[in-house]
Amino acid sequence: MAYWLMKSEPSVYPWSRLLEEKRTAWSGVRNYQANNNMKAMKKGDQAFFYHSNEERAIVGIMQIVKTWYPDPSDETGRFGMVDVRPQKSLTQPVTLTAIKNIAALKEMELLRQSRLSVSAVTDEAWNLILSQK
DNA sequence: GCCAACGTTGGC
DNA sequence: GCCAACGTTGGC
Numbered sequence: 174m175a176y177w178l179m180k181s182e183p184s185v186y187p188w189s190r191l192l193e194e195k196r197t198a199w200s201g202v203r204n205y206q207a208n209n210n211m212k213a214m215k216k217g218d219q220a221f222f223y224h225s226n227e228e229r230a231i232v233g234i235m236q237i238v239k240t241w242y243p244d245p246s247d248e249t250g251r252f253g254m255v256d257v258r259p260q261k262s263l264t265q266p267v268t269l270t271a272i273k274n275i276a277a278l279k280e281m282e283l284l285r286q287s288r289l290s291v292s293a294v295t296d297e298a299w300n301l302i303l304s305q306k
Numbered sequence: 307g308c309c310a311a312c313g314t315t316g317g318c
Numbered sequence: 319g320c321c322a323a324c325g326t327t328g329g330c
Contacts (some may be wrong), residue, residue, distance in 0.1 A: 180328090204327095205314075226328055269329080287310060288327045 176294040177210065177220035178283055179235070179257070188222050188232045190264070191301055196258045199291075200244050207291035209251050210240045219295065220257065220287055220300070223283075230266035231302065265303050 179199060181187070191197055202208055214237045215218075222233040238257035247253075272278055278301060282292035294302075 182328090223328085229329070285328065286312085289312090 175213070175215065175218045176296065176299040177214060177218060177237075178223055178231070178292050178294050179220050180225045180290045182226050183224045183228050188224065190258070191222065191233070191235070191257070191259050192262070196238065196256060197245075198254050198256050200219055200254045201244055202254065202291060202296045203247070203252055204281070204290060205249075205251075206289055208291060210291045211253060211255050213293075214240060214255050216240055219260065219299075221299075222259070224266075225290075228266075229269040229297065231272075232266045233259055234261045234263070234295060265305075267302050271305055275305075 186197075194197040199211065202211065207241045211225050211270055214241065216237055220235045220237065221231045222235050235257040237255055238258050241255055243250060244252050244254045245288070259268065269283075273284060278284065281294070281298055282289060283294075
């Protein structure tokens with residue numbers, strides 16, 4: 174099973190909304206690297222839900238429930254989306270600052286490429302982040 | 307609000 | 319195919 178991190182601006186689509194809706198299609202990605210990461214996702218993979226911009230913290234864990242399929246809102250036909258469902262809220266969000274303070278996470282895609290909205294997370298990084306209190 | 311880091315577009 | 323100009327994202 175692989176791990177991922179997906180960003181959303183709280184003012185656009187907050188974690189609380191995903192909790193209400195129980196499931197959503199991760200549409201709107203228009204970046205090849207992010208799109209390729211979604212293509213690599215398998216059913217059952219887990220992903221952090223990260224609030225970008227005004228909050229900058231991982232607030233929940235999601236599960237991929239449907240693999241990549243074309244995004245109907247993309248007229249070029251190049252970009253797609255996956256379906257996700259919330260699995261667990263973090264009682265204590267893990268902030269970007271906290272992640273930066275973990276030396277072993279210096280190489281995380283999240284830190285190296287701040288504009289990438291869908292990135293891969295290694296097993297080590299996943300476990301380290303979840304062990305933060 | 308600013309700006310660095312990217313990504314995209316279009317002229318040549 | 320190069321690269322300048324422009325647009326966007328997201329951290330600060």
